[in-house]
Amino acid sequence: MNKETLWREYAEAGNLCRSYEVLSRTSLAIFATFATAVVAYLLRESTQTIPNIILSLLGLIISVLTLTMMYRVREFYHVAKTRAVEIEKELHMDLYQRLDAHFRDHNITPSNKIAPMWIAALFIISFASLLGRELYLYFKAV
Numbered sequence: 001m002n003k004e005t006l007w008r009e010y011a012e013a014g015n016l017c018r019s020y021e022v023l024s025r026t027s028l029a030i031f032a033t034f035a036t037a038v039v040a041y042l043l044r045e046s047t048q049t050i051p052n053i054i055l056s057l058l059g060l061i062i063s064v065l066t067l068t069m070m071y072r073v074r075e076f077y078h079v080a081k082t083r084a085v086e087i088e089k090e091l092h093m094d095l096y097q098r099l100d101a102h103f104r105d106h107n108i109t110p111s112n113k114i115a116p117m118w119i120a121a122l123f124i125i126s127f128a129s130l131l132g133r134e135l136y137l138y139f140k141a142v
Contacts, residue, residue: 006087013084020077021112024070028116031066035059035123042130049138056131061126069118074113 001009022117038059046052085096103111 001090002092006030006091010084010087012086013080016080017077017084020073020080024077024113024116025072027066027070027073028119031062035063035126039123039126039130042134049134049141052117052134053131055128056127058132060124060127060131063120067117069122070117070120074117077113087112114139 038055042052044057046055053139081096085100088094088096109115
């Protein structure tokens with residue numbers, strides 16, 4: 001490939017990486033707000049078992065879908081970044097390679113691709129527990 005084509009592809013890979021970052025953060029912000037509100041409602045305000053079962057099940061489904069979407073976005077990001085690194089090697093550049101090297105040894109905090117998935121997984125556990133509690137209360141009353 002000629003350098004101009006590589007530069008265009010490199011720019012597109014960078015744009016994709018930024019888009020995936022924004023999508024991941026926006027998804028987390030919307031999801032976490034929804035999930036926190038529903039969990040708080042189920043734990044504090046609601047005393048009706050059937051609506052609680054429905055809300056818990058809905059929360060569980062949305063949490064699983066969100067985790068799946070976040071995983072896919074992470075994989076799309078990885079493909080775009082991997083291609084950017086390949087292009088960098090051809091063009092004798094090293095931006096993404098230096099970023100990878102810099103953050104490779106920072107194991108104290110999870111990456112901003114993994115942390116949202118952990119949050120979604122915690123909400124899956126929360127909604128599954130709440131659903132179990134509500135089903136127990138429902139069948140205990142029947």
